[in-house]
Amino acid sequence: MNGMQGGAFSGAIRTVAVRMVTAVVMLAGAVWLGLDLYASRESILTEKRDLVQQKSQFMSQWFGTTILSADYVLRDILGRVAPSGLGPQAGTPHWREQMNRLLQQKKQSLEALEGLSVYGPDCVFLVAADPRVIGFRSNQSFCRDPSVPVSTETVVQYMPTERSASHRPVLLVSRNMVDADGKLVAGALAAIDLSFAQNWLNGFPVGPRDVLAVVDGEDTLLARNPLIPDVIGRRAPAPPGQPSFGETRGSASFLATSPFDGRARIFGISKIERIPLLVIVGLDREDVLADWRHRAVLVGAGYLVLTGLVFGLIRAHRVALRQREMMHRLAVTDPLTGIANRRHLLEAAEQAVHQAWRDGTPLSVLQLDIDHFKQVNDRWGHPVGDRAICLLTQEMATHVRPEDTIGRLGGEEFAVLLPGLERAQAVAVAERLRQAVAEARFDAGSGGAQGITVSIGVADLQDSDTGFDGVQLRADAALYRAKASGRNRVIAA
Structure with a gap:
């Protein structure tokens, strides 16, 4: 009788041990799966951060080609003026007609151009695609202060809405021609209407909850795709823990919540070279992780089913063992007393x-x-x-x-x-x-x-x-x- 009791007890111990070992193994498997899912999630987020940063850099470089195109236009205009400078013929009807025709032609060659003009040694506009500016004086620093040397490099100046004559944000791109003494001979100025940035952004495919945007150095939102008209012209505060957009140098990527629609996104920002403007690319985090969440649900559900099957098999095995032990006990024990028959x-x-x-x-x-x-x-x-x-x-x-x-x-x-x-x-x-x-x-x-x-x-x-x-x-x-x-x-x- 005591031997049979010992066998039953040892069988129970083995069953408990098997269940404990199985539970530990399944728990270890669950931890491993959890760590693997977490690692894959972080890998996806890191990959998307790199992607949005690269995309914002690409778009900022593309945006910069507009400035480069404007510079080529200015070089061509000054090249027409260079042989004789602004001599006595400057200001004559014939000269004005020729230059006006040239400016109109150049303006039509670049969609983003709002205006083109030529100014003389006194910084007064002599001819312009928009006649309303003729006779006005350029507001460039060397025009305001004679002690400031005249730059022969291309100068880009951002004019926000409140300082722009057109009451729209513009970029002023200028280039000067000087004599041997470094004095201004003539200059050409191009005004780029930044409203074209909205059309430019609209040309890029974007997800329904993703975002492309252009902001200026004062954190003002100039363009956005998808367009939300009410937020254009409003200040776009930098996400918590991030520097303001105006302080951004180069490019960066981060995870933050949009102040306009409350969506969590992976942002990439890049400053446009030589211009106080930034391109922002934002991918909706929920959409980015949609496939990962689907996989996590499938893996989790599958593992739960597997765990249930494993413990179900253990339970079935335990029931079978009990039945076998019961049959053995019935075969070797006295039914009345429970001792050996x-x-x-x-x-x-x-x-x-x-x-x-x-x-x-x-x-x-x-x-x-x-x-x-x-x-x-x-x-x-x-x-x-x-x-x-x-x-x-x-x-x-x-x-x-x-x-x-x-x-x-x-x-x-x-x-x-x-x-x-x-x-x-x-x-x-x-x-x-x-x-x-x-x-x-x-x-x-x-x-x-x-x-x-x-x-x-x-x-x-x-x-x-x-x-x-x-x-x-x-x-x-x-x-x-x-x-x-x-x-x-x-x-x-």
Whole structure:
């Protein structure tokens, strides 16, 4: 009985161990998947940050070609003036007509040009594509202050809406021609209407929640795709933790929330070379991570299903083991008492005999029988008889060691295997058991609390024995002598 209990206990331990190991493995797998998903998410965000930065750089360079084109126009105009400078013919109707025709032609060659004009040594506009500016004086620094040297390089000046004559943000691109003394001979000025930036941005494909924008050095939003008319001309505050757009040098990328629509985006910004304007490219973070989220949901759901299947298989295996253990228990145990049945007891006895021979250790056997058991059944019925049998079983289990085996041979007859005990030691165990049974009581129903006694025969393994049969026969003979001697006693063979 104790061996069977130990087997069931060890089986339960193994089941718990398997479940714990499986749980640890599945948890480790979940952690690994989580880290992998996190790493892939960060990789996507990093890749998109690089992408928006590269795209903003490309667009800023493309935008800069407009300035370069305007510079080529100015060079060509001054090249027409260069052979003779602004001599006496300057200002004549014929000269004005020629220059006006040239300016109109050049203006039409570049869509972004709002105006072209030529000014003389006194910085006064002599001819212009827009006649309204003729006679006005240029506001360039060397025109205001004679001590400022005249630049022969292309100069780009941004004019915000409030300072522009057209009341629209413009870029003024100028180029000068000087004499040998560095004094101004003539200059050409191009005005670029920045409203073309909106049309320029509209030419780029953009997602429904992405954004392309142009802002000036004072953080004013000049153009946006998709267009939101109400925000054009408004200040575009820099995201928290980022410098203002006017302080940006070169290019950068970052993750921030738009102040206009509250969408979280991955932004790339690049300053247009030599101009206080910036190009902004923003990709909606939710759209960027849409495929990743879909994959994460599929992976997570798949892993949950896998976890459920694994633990379901473990549960099914555990149920199968329990059923097998139950079938085994039914095959080797007595259904009333739960101790070894006759078949299992005899198998255990043969194993104990061979173990004793192999180890050279003693083996003793107790054979017990309930005294006058038939009278118990006849007087109070078989259910009460079953209680008497269970009482004896409990007392045997209490008074033997874990390594001992108790079993029911049939009816009211039982046996106990005591490996490692000499016959005298076995007699002492039998006597303690006999006394305990005699003092114990069970419920006999209408008969109240009743007791039973047992007769016990003791035998040990002898060198002449060829198996358990010899020991059992001697123990059985001793049992019958105990009964014949008046019952409720122990007799050794």
